[in-house]
Amino acid sequence: MIDYKSSSYCDAYSRVNALVIVGEALADRHFRSLARLIPEDEEHLLMLAAMEGRHTVDFSSCGRNLGVKPSMATGKSLFAALERLFRALENSRDVVGCLVLQGLIIECFAVAAYRAYLPVADPYARAITVAVIDDETKHLNYAECWLQAMGEQIHSQIVHICEKALPLTLSILKAMKSDLHAIGIDCTDLLAFFCEDFTQALLSVGIPLADAQRLLIKTAAVEH
Ligand SMILES: [Fe+2]
Ligand SMILES: [Fe+2]
Numbered sequence: 001m002i003d004y005k006s007s008s009y010c011d012a013y014s015r016v017n018a019l020v021i022v023g024e025a026l027a028d029r030h031f032r033s034l035a036r037l038i039p040e041d042e043e044h045l046l047m048l049a050a051m052e053g054r055h056t057v058d059f060s061s062c063g064r065n066l067g068v069k070p071s072m073a074t075g076k077s078l079f080a081a082l083e084r085l086f087r088a089l090e091n092s093r094d095v096v097g098c099l100v101l102q103g104l105i106i107e108c109f110a111v112a113a114y115r116a117y118l119p120v121a122d123p124y125a126r127a128i129t130v131a132v133i134d135d136e137t138k139h140l141n142y143a144e145c146w147l148q149a150m151g152e153q154i155h156s157q158i159v160h161i162c163e164k165a166l167p168l169t170l171s172i173l174k175a176m177k178s179d180l181h182a183i184g185i186d187c188t189d190l191l192a193f194f195c196e197d198f199t200q201a202l203l204s205v206g207i208p209l210a211d212a213q214r215l216l217i218k219t220a221a222v223e224h
Contacts, residue, residue, distance in 0.1 A: 002184050004122045010068045012182035017063040018075030019176060021056055023110065026083060027139075028052035030102040033086075037095045038146070048142065051135045058132065062125040078175055081168045082106070089161070096147065096154050097161045103143020104158075104201045105165050109172075111136045112193035113185075120184030140201060147205040155207055159215060162202075166219040 003009060031049035035042045063070050082101070089097035114133045121129055147154065170191075173180075177187050195216055202212035 002120060002122075004066055008182055010066060012179040013063065013066060013068050014071045015074045015179050016176065016183055016185075017059065017068060018070035018072050019078055019172070020059045020075075020113075021063075021070055022072065022075035022079050023106070024052050024056040024059060026079060026086075027102060027106060027110075028056060030086060030098070030106075031139075033090050034095075034098055034102065037090070037093065037098060041146075044142070048139050051139070055132050055135065058128045059125075062122075062128060065124045066122065078172050081171075082165065085165060085168065094161075096150070096157045099143050099146060100158050100161045101165050103139060104147070104198070104205075105162065105169055107136050107140040107143065108194055108198045108201055109169050111140065111197055112190050115193045116180075116185050116187075116190035117183075140197075144201055144204045152206060155211075158202075158205065158207060159211060162215050163218070166215065167222050170219060 028049050031045050031052060035045035086101050111133060114129050118126060118129055180187055199212045203209060
């Protein structure tokens with residue numbers, strides 16, 4: 001039984017909650033950037049951005065509900081490297097790179113983290129998390145469809161951006177390991193969910209299974 005009011009739970013939750021709030025706020029910004037980069041889907045992408053904005057509000061209310069103040073500086077510093085990479089891709093108008101980073105990698109990471117959180121969440125946060133997972137799956141589906149339609153010509157570009165972004169993403173998990181553990185999240189489950197969903201996402205855009213597996217194994221090898 002988890003004591004959601006204990007000081008150790010609340011202390012760890014202040015950093016985990018901040019990470020989630022910062023991640024959702026960045027997703028909102030990223031989909032607005034994508035709306036400018038893909039004008040033919042502008043309306044749809046702005047709708048996805050608005051969903052991310054609502055997630056920011058909803059997860060902020062989860063912290064408030066527990067009486068926890070999110071440690072925003074921690075959240076921002078953890079996402080800094082991924083955000084720098086997104087901005088660099090955006091500045092060079094690399095639409096594929098931006099969509100792989102936000103639409104595949106960050107969305108898969110969010111889905112995996114929320115799936116791992118679900119069984120240990122307090123009842124208030126659980127209801128919100130269920131609805132958010134459904135939304136993130138839609139965001140992932142948008143990116144998969146767009147990238148799949150581009151065909152084989154972008155495969156090496158997808159692999160290249162994954163090689164850069166996957167280590168940055170998994171380093172967030174590593175830095176948060178003890179806080180995640182303190183709120184009852186099993187990091188091995190989270191990583192397994194991520195590998196499952198991300199492999200599936202790569203397969204759906206046409207990357208061969210052997211290449212998808214090699215990417216994840218290479219990242220894991222760098223991390224250890
Ligand atoms: Fe979200
Ligand atoms: Fe999302």
